[in-house]
Amino acid sequence: MGGDRPDVLGGPRSASQEKSYTPFQARGLARMKEVFIGSENLLKLIGRWAKGHRVYVPVTFDIMNNEDTPDYDLVKDEVPETMKLDGAAPAHSAKPFIFYPREVVANYPSSDAEALVEAPSTIVVGPRGCDVRGLAKFDKVYWSTKHFTEEYDDPFVIEKRENTYIVSIECTAAKETCFCTMVGGKPYATEGFDLNLAPLGTGFIVTVGSDKGETLLSDSDDLLREVTSEHKSERDRNRASVTEAVDRQNAQFAVDQPYDKRDLAASEDAWAYVTQNCVGCGACNRVCPTCTCFLLVDQRAKGGYERSRNWDTCLSIGYARTGGGGNSRPALAQRLENRLRCKFEYSRDRYSLVTCTGCGRCIDACMGNIDMRESIKHVVTEKAKA
Amino acid sequence: MKNLYRPIESVIEDIKAETPNIATYRFRPKEPISFAAGQFVELTVPGVGEAPFTPSSNPNVTDTIEITIMSVGTVTEALTKMKVGDTVGLRGPYGNGYNMADFEGKEILIMGGGVGLAPLRSLILALFDDVEKYKKISIRYGARTPGDIIYKELLPEWAKMKNTEVLQTIDQPHPDWKGTVGVVTVLLDDLPLLTTVDVGKLPFNPETAVACVCGPPIMLKFVNVALLDKGFKPENIYHSMERNMSCGLGKCGHCMMGEFYICKDGPVMTAAQIAEFDDPF
Structure with a gap:
């Protein structure tokens, strides 16, 4: 895992490069170093990345009159014209890149763990602040030694985490369903990214968040410029305006209980009310940037059997069913309660992490139009009455 | 890094019927599995799946493991169709036992x-x-x-x-x-x-x-x-x-x-x- 990183520091640089911007002087100083890249140059940079990595960018698809919400596509020979880096978050979070919907994790009788781990070098351009925060849950669950000494490190997620470059983008607009600022987030990433792009009228401010991210710029001095104070003011204006928009559209959902001090142990009736339109399809689990649960499934395969790990949904009736037919959460309302309390209470108590990042995708994906902001408000209000 | 999900091949050495739907199986894993009383293991019936069981044998015996199993679900029913000499999978032990x-x-x-x-x-x-x-x-x-x-x-x-x-x-x-x-x-x-x-x-x-x-x-x-x-x-x-x-x-x-x-x-x-x-x- 890991491996040698190319030496991107020091060494002679050409005069022309030095005119355009000052090379990073030392690895330590590189963190949060900022440079400017023009829009055309960013296309060139992404094109260069695509020569050595799998690069995913958000593109718009003209389907169902929904051109505004982009989703990820692989950059093949050229950067697609439909690439959309501004606006609000893409349809999917960064989750599918580090935690595949289905992945073979063991072959048996014989098995070679190392050979099974698939983790090609991948650059994901487009995760938003909410998505980057969501990755922390994966680090807690699958990369335990990073956080607390334990023996259960998962090579499948860890290698993908290590081989995936997160190039986050600051939101320049909010979807109706965005509520990151209600759960302690911001419409831009403040940490956890390798590179961060702040869209401006003529280009982007690129912030280096890690040594790994810095390597993505190492051979592209020719494309970079110094950041000016005008660039920074433009970014600050955008940040303030999107933050304000998110705050404004969520004022109606405000509750008198801090997001990290939630107590949602409300009555059965309160939870039954918010569950009325739930059909238990699990779409919310699938689009959620912090739903980490899975089911192991065994089946016949060449030379024996294979065990795959598949995304699972805690809303299905079989999720907690035991062999004898017992079920600790037989009612759908109990399962939806479990899901929302997992995000706010259980993850907080277990991992010191509130795992709702306010991305709003569960609201977008719900065929029953369940809005978790309304659900939380109802439950908190009913509990206060009780 | 160890593969957390790989079962250890284990041969069924003995099957003793306890009741019409409960039997005690003795398994011999290819790698010894040492557990504390109260911990559990995951038992794989090849191609069918896994289920968790707490062994019923003496934890001070590590070369074999006995598990008494009632046939109630997919994995346990498939197990009833297996015979002495067949191979299953075991991994573990997991969890906390008795203090x-x-x-x-x-x-x-x-x-x-x-x-x-x-x-x-x-x-x-x-x-x-x-x-x-x-x-x-x-x-x-x-x-x-x-x-x-x-x-x-x-x-x-x-x-x-x-x-x-x-x-x-x-x-x-x-x-x-x-x-x-x-x-x-x-x-x-x-x-x-x-x-x-x-x-x-x-x-x-x-x-x-x-x-x-x-x-x-x-x-x-x-x-x-x-x-x-x-x-x-x-x-x-x-x-x-x-x-x-x-x-x-x-x-x-x-x-x-x-x-x-x-x-x-x-x-x-x-x-x-x-x-x-x-x-x-």
């Missing part, structure tokens, strides 16, 4: 219901290995009918062990049964209520005694209430918690109960640990 160091010098009440006696057998055998260390071992076992009793030949042998008693009951009267009748909590009737007096064959002090309980959820619920009534301290009542489990590693989420993962914080949990839940069983 046996804390049992020394104490009276130990072991309450089993139905096939719930199976995981307790591993604890009982471990206790017997150091029987002198414990003041008393009281095994109380309830089954629905005489035909549902497991370890029929072993129970009388256990009763012969030093400082050990075995009390049994069945749920409904039955022509073949001369002993106690009633659900397993009737076996607690002889225990004093919050007082210390000699009862039964051997003295019993609920205030310092330890209880280890395993059985169907409904039994755990009522035994828990009964033991607390009798004056057992919540931190001295150990329940075997049952939840759906897929990975056993604290990742898949299936066994979550609030902020607990039963596979990591359990499967053995004290009444004190689960006191915050209205109905944890």
Whole structure:
């Protein structure tokens, strides 16, 4: 895992490069170093990345009159014209890149763990602040030694985490369903990214968040410029305006209980009310940037059997069913309660992490139009009455 | 890095029928699996899937593992079709077992219901290995009918062990049964209520005694209430918690109960640990 990183520091640089911007002087100083890249140059940079990595960018698809919400596509020979880096978050979070919907994790009788781990070098351009925060849950669950000494490190997620470059983008607009600022987030990433792009009228401010991210710029001095104070003011204006928009559209959902001090142990009736339109399809689990649960499934395969790990949904009736037919959460309302309390209470108590990042995708994906902001408000209000 | 999900090939060495739908299997894993009483393993029936079981053999024996299994689900039904010599998979052990160091010098009440006696057998055998260390071992076992009793030949042998008693009951009267009748909590009737007096064959002090309980959820619920009534301290009542489990590693989420993962914080949990839940069983 890991491996040698190319030496991107020091060494002679050409005069022309030095005119355009000052090379990073030392690895330590590189963190949060900022440079400017023009829009055309960013296309060139992404094109260069695509020569050595799998690069995913958000593109718009003209389907169902929904051109505004982009989703990820692989950059093949050229950067697609439909690439959309501004606006609000893409349809999917960064989750599918580090935690595949289905992945073979063991072959048996014989098995070679190392050979099974698939983790090609991948650059994901487009995760938003909410998505980057969501990755922390994966680090807690699958990369335990990073956080607390334990023996259960998962090579499948860890290698993908290590081989995936997160190039986050600051939101320049909010979807109706965005509520990151209600759960302690911001419409831009403040940490956890390798590179961060702040869209401006003529280009982007690129912030280096890690040594790994810095390597993505190492051979592209020719494309970079110094950041000016005008660039920074433009970014600050955008940040303030999107933050304000998110705050404004969520004022109606405000509750008198801090997001990290939630107590949602409300009555059965309160939870039954918010569950009325739930059909238990699990779409919310699938689009959620912090739903980490899975089911192991065994089946016949060449030379024996294979065990795959598949995304699972805690809303299905079989999720907690035991062999004898017992079920600790037989009612759908109990399962939806479990899901929302997992995000706010259980993850907080277990991992010191509130795992709702306010991305709003569960609201977008719900065929029953369940809005978790309304659900939380109802439950908190009913509990206060009780 | 070790592959957490790979089962260790294990050969079925012996199958002993206990009841029409319960059998004890002895497995010999290719790599030794050493566990503590109360921990569990994941058993793979090739191509079918995995299910979690607490072994019923002596944890001090590491080259083979015995598991007493009732056929109730997909994996256990597939297992009934397997024969001696066939290969299954095992991985583990996982979770927390009994805090046996804390049992020394104490009276130990072991309450089993139905096939719930199976995981307790591993604890009982471990206790017997150091029987002198414990003041008393009281095994109380309830089954629905005489035909549902497991370890029929072993129970009388256990009763012969030093400082050990075995009390049994069945749920409904039955022509073949001369002993106690009633659900397993009737076996607690002889225990004093919050007082210390000699009862039964051997003295019993609920205030310092330890209880280890395993059985169907409904039994755990009522035994828990009964033991607390009798004056057992919540931190001295150990329940075997049952939840759906897929990975056993604290990742898949299936066994979550609030902020607990039963596979990591359990499967053995004290009444004190689960006191915050209205109905944890």
